[in-house]
Amino acid sequence: MRQRGERYRAWADPALHCRTHDEMLEDGTTIDVQVRLSSAGSTQMFIGVYATSGMHIFEEICDCRPGESMTRALAWGVGRARRVATEAALNKGIDEK
Numbered sequence: 001m002r003q004r005g006e007r008y009r010a011w012a013d014p015a016l017h018c019r020t021h022d023e024m025l026e027d028g029t030t031i032d033v034q035v036r037l038s039s040a041g042s043t044q045m046f047i048g049v050y051a052t053s054g055m056h057i058f059e060e061i062c063d064c065r066p067g068e069s070m071t072r073a074l075a076w077g078v079g080r081a082r083r084v085a086t087e088a089a090l091n092k093g094i095d096e097k
Contacts, residue, residue: 002032002050007059011046019070021078027089028052031081035070042066043073049085058084 018036025031032048042063049058062077 005056033077
């Protein structure tokens with residue numbers, strides 16, 4: 001079960017429709033990318049990376065996709081989440097040495 005951080009709680013708004021990409025990576029890390037249109041019509045995004053324990057490793061809110069479709073923003077966000085997860089795994093390996 002994911003342990004959401006403050007950024008997710010600040011971003012969550014059940015009144016707005018969103019598209020979601022959930023994925024479990026080979027090492028058990030999960031990524032959660034959500035995009036939505038704000039009430040003003042701008043594309044917004046949430047990126048979350050979670051450890052196998054469910055603890056959040058990384059959460060980011062992007063209000064930075066002006067003029068971009070939800071589909072394109074979601075694809076960009078998934079790539080970013082995968083890079084963050086890979087970097088976190090590499091740093092964990094370094095820390096354990």
